[in-house]
Amino acid sequence: MPRESDRIAHPWGARTPYGPGRPWPVRVDSFLQPGMSAEHIERWVPTASLLHSNGDAMDIAVADGRIVGVRGRAGDRVNRGRLGPKDLFGWQANHATDRLTTPLVRDGGELVACDWDIAMARIVTAAKSLLGERGPGAIGFYTSGQLFLEEYYTLAVIARAGIGTNHLDGNTRLCTATAAEALKETFGCDGQPASYADVDHADVIALFGHNMAETQPVLWMRALDRLEGPEPPRLVCVDPRPTPAARCATVHLAPRAGTNVALLNALLHEIIRTDRIDRDYIDARTVGFDELAAQVATCTPAWAAGICDVPARKIEHAAEVLGEAERLLSTVLQGVYQSHQATAAAVQVNNLQLIRGMLGRPGCGVLQMNGQPTAENTRECGADGDLPGFRNWQNDRHVTDLAEIWNVEPTRIPHYAPPTPAMQIFRYAEQGSIRMLWISGTNPAVSLPDLARIRSILGQERLFTVVQDLFLTETAQLADVVMPAATWGEKTGTFTNADRTVHLSDKAVDPPGEARPDLDIFLDFARRMDFRDRDERPLIAWHDPESAFEAWKRCSEGRPCDYTGLTYDRLRGDSGIQWPCTAQAPDGTERLYTGGITWAAPDVCETYGRDLVTGAAVSETEYRALNPDGRAVLKAAEYLPPHEDTDDEYPLQLNTGRTLYHFHTRTKTGRVPQLNAAAPDVWVELSPSEASRHGLAEGDLVEVTSPRGSLRGRLRITGIRDGMVFVPFHYGYWDTPAGDQPGADGGGRAANETTVTDWDPASKQPLFKTAAARLTLIAPGDGAIAPAPTTGASAPVHPRTIPPTIGGPAAVAVHTTDVLEGGAR
């Protein structure tokens, strides 16, 4: 029996409780354009969600050549039919009237419409002349976390073997680089050890800096259903904000920003002190335990309490819950990755799992989460600052292997140093050694820290900037050439979520105007540049998504992310499939490391590791001495104070983050009526005692100022920790009169006007959560209300005075729970 609910007001929908070890019940969610019903639908086209990293499988409804709605796929292992609010409503952005429909080139200072030949000729001329005059190091590529695998792989071959540049990275550097680095440091290789199915089995779930309810709403539905079923798991939550997970937690720790390593070292200290460790597992599977134990020996809860400003007894309680767990699942996200000592802290979560022997069994695992839907693919394909197929740039055999696959000389693939991370690419552009920057599917003029600096880099006369995107973003407005790109639903490709599940996304409708799939744009460029292999044949021999996928399969063969058992036809089945998927494991692989640590051996591993404080590379010789048998590495780290701390001038810690209803610079979600109405503008969060100390009230217009810049928003008083101010990131300027930057009144809107240019030395991920700021009152609220949703962590402490966030009739979606297993189609 179908039921209806307002999925803006009830983002996680109805409960389907279940007990430990039971399958997660099906609930199929769907939303169709008003007036549209099932009999009008001509086709259902398979895809998965593109507005977060969960990988929810869904079908696109097509009628009269248009997308008219979506439906969750009941048989899929990731979501069992459920969809989050962004999944349900986000597709409407494809129809926005301000889509780019023709290429644009800058003439006389203005961007003017042109045809593809003119736009591509400008790019090819610039690339060829720079290659001739200054060499491949003058050209850089900055891509996305939202393209498809086939597109990243093609771009990686163009950049590495075509141009021969070391400068290719994705904006996944901002969201997932620390997840990858932490996995590489511990297990010698990237790849998520656990599976989302571990939520079904765990008796303790620990969330470290992971606002699961808002960043992975469907995974949170799974946790909520366990919480409402028999024998619910206990939650341990580390977050300075009162997230929905924090409200459900047995223990909620809200530390000062920048102190994760101190807190984790204290948890490890307690678990070792109380001997809640698995000695046999440690002896058989790991190296480095003695160093770790020595490092945390003095890190008592009392010591950490002084640094983190949380009570020591709460740290002890959390250690007790973690230490008593029989099936412990830990998850990690931006509260760790975008904070001070990012990799060092994420690695300590791996250490926690390993010393407790909690890996490779149902319910036991670690999910180093991603922020973006195709972040995993940039990592696999080497579009993010690694070599394709998790190959080790320091290992000559890996480079030779790659050169064979591409049929080029190994010297043509830059491997004299690690691939250049995004923030350094922008530094080289600032300094003038990179002269051409090709940006695909991302919007650094809103998403990178210290925006005034980023705008001035992109605005340089000497830098030739190419942008391909759906809309004239803040970044595109600064470009020399803009290319209109097709998006999800308008092109075909595969993508892989955080738990290694590969989904196929088929083309449902044509893109608007002359917009083209990103793959076609890259292939056209490669053709015009006439890149050749060792035998003078075209370097890139593929011509469409499926042939690109087949080429990638050859590149992945024998590597941890082995795709050789997958085909487009198999992926058109009921469910996504997890890699590695091979002849030996034709149905994919649910959990890694079930039989021991397999990819850390010196000849196999993706990296020999880095110093967690300095980022210095560990040499092959050192790694072989440390870990000759390829076990998991327990890597210790000392706590360091944050680089920017509070003082009299800037007394508050500034925290920024993602929230439930918007995604990457709101390029799409800001154009979706239901999502935009739920969170239409930036806001500022403060605790009640901090607000009263500042003499501020709910709804006051305040200015947040850091040493870099400022922004203005209305105040929401929440249960956030004292001493901290929170601002949601990714509000930009495209929907303001100024268009691409703060208006003339100086009132910025983007959180990144204020954030600091600093990055983790190991993962090179920028730190968006460690700046200092001050607050000033601009105008009293006089009854105004902050445009902050009441459903997530921004819920008001005094709910009676604030109307709840609702979507109304426009946000009513349908769900049904009485479908038979796999029978929702």
Place this chain on the structure above:
Amino acid sequence: MTGIAITLRALHDGERRMEHDLLAAAERHRADHEIRHVATDVARWSHEHVERLAHAASHYGLDLAQHVDHPSLGRWTTLREKTAEALGRRPETGLVLLHDLRDLHLTATENSLNWEMLAQTAKATRDSRLLDLATACHPQTLRQMRWTNTMIKTLAPQLLTCM
């Protein structure tokens, strides 16, 4: 003065120089944010080494205590910072950065060799105080060396070819 005292003094000078040069490099290369932040972090190690050396020195008839305060970069600090930001857009500053990293690496190497001498002597004379000191400090000096080496290796190809 004994050989041990001479080595302690040399290390004390060397670690003071390392701290000073790291902090100066952090200022001079403010626009190279990773250099700036990591140099400041690892300068802290040298500062601790200086304190521990001064503390140990008294047992070897040496007075190094007058030098334990933070080395002053003086009133040119602000000027250096402003210059760094103003020049941050010029490719030539890349050469200055490589030059500074090379000097830092050499200073760390010299300190490392002195720690080595001290540790060997401590073992030979069964001087556990000295051995503990060298064992605690030397690894951090080695990490300073690896860091400067990694940065030179990473940055040199770009900074030397794209002038």
